[in-house]
Amino acid sequence: MPRTFRVRDIAWQAGVSETTVDRVLNGRPGVRATTVDEVHRAIADLERQRTQVRLTGRTFVVDVVVDAPERFTSAVRDALERTLPVLRPAVLRCRFDFSDEAPAGQVAQRLLRAARRGSHGVVLKAPEDPEVVAAVDRLRERGVPVVTLVTDLPGSARVAYVGIDNRAAGATAAYLVGRWGGPGAGTVLVARGRSTFEGEDARFEGFLRTLGEHSPRITVREAADGAPLAELVRAALREDPGVDAVYSMYASGSSAGVREAFAEAGRTCRLFVGHDLHPEHEHLLRTGELDVVLHHDLAGDLRRACHALLQARGELPGAPHSWPSSVQVVTPFNPPLPLPAP
Template identity: 55%
Template structure:
């Protein structure tokens, strides 16, 4: 593997020993394929963060642990790497642990290994589960929760959307669109114990008196959503509004397809990704509730810098405000 980095830099980025990295780089026997992949990923991360690596000054390494569908994990990686060059006064580098469909035990296992090997902080998006909270409690470095909170953990702050307010906003928009007309509401959510989704649903239910029917994407599979909706619509034709409060890959497109023979008046979703932008432009979504991941990650990094005494002031939790995106203020290009 050709690279311009010192073995020590790669070892820190990969979370491996220098001896292991040396064996992997030189193709020596006894190195697992998974270890070789970790070394290659570390070099790729260093390539993307090359400007940060070359800057002078104190360097802080942050572990970013994310359990999410690949498209959302990729959005977090892109947002973090876009923020890194502007963060000061220290030089920040990121080490990513992106988990798709992992069990609670696997997430806890990753947490038990992170926060060490040169780490100065952890940014975590994971379910609010006792096993994960316990693993978070063992971290030797500052922890910031991202997008969905773990209030029982020793996190120094939460960076992300005010999820309860977002759910209430969805209910308000639906009532405005329906304008007093009768109709049931479909809520689509993901599997698991993400507090952010629970807070969105609680905020939504608190602001509507309509009958709510719920479909759960069990395993982040669009075809599961489609099958459940086909069965639901066959016996509940009075659904006039849809609120999708999760970020499952292909889920919102599957909902639209399931309603091909049923009309609806309003469809509210979350996150302005490529899929939702296309659905919004096609008028299949009425509005998208969005928040800026770059702002969330900037706040998370600032909190870690404050925890290390590198930025002044107390660490505060200021959840992001929800942005209502319609076809008229959607971005001009897909991203």
């Protein structure tokens, strides 16, 4: 294997000793298969972050621990790696630790492992659970700051929250479904994902509070992350003849097929509101299957997260503070970026 990076850099990235890295690079025995995989993942991360590795000066290692479906974790990785070069003269390298619906105890152990591996800070998206909160508090005691991303842990010792203003997002959705109808409007199906995420609770609270001012009826369905939204819609249409609008609070499950489900039932969907402008939603906007996407700038959130971690370590002036990002109401006519060709 060619020596593209220093053994020291690979060891830092993988969170293992230089001796272990040397064994893996030279194919020597005595290293667990999982550790070999970690070393190879570290090299792949360094390859993607090559512009940062070339910089001189003190290097800060940031662990990104995210429990979410692959669609979101891929977006986080891509957005953060695009952000790293603009953080100069700071030199940040990221180690990614992703899972989907992991038990809270497992997420807590991964946080503590990050501290043992010499982390300078953690960006975290995880369920609001006592074990996770306790792990965040222990990291703070050890001098490792934590910034929560997209969904907050307000009862923890995290130093800041970055991400969409979830209450404002829910309120915006309520305003749209209330105004996008008029007399005779039917029931709004509200599709929820994992109720253990504080962000969804805040989003739902903002939705209900504002909905009271416009008073459409609602029915709520909850699905595990990754479940096709169309299946929730079909079930709701069978049970409630008044459903004529959909607000999907979670972005992880596939949104395709919602209007097809209405057509199968001989009904019309007057409004379909979703979250996050990922490629599927871009396509559904363009084809008219989705009316509105409530979006936020993930790259900007991650840039602010890194800024807060450096402030917490005293490397930048000022104290770290939360940065709720604004809600962008995206239609087919005002996408933040050009919609890709079909």
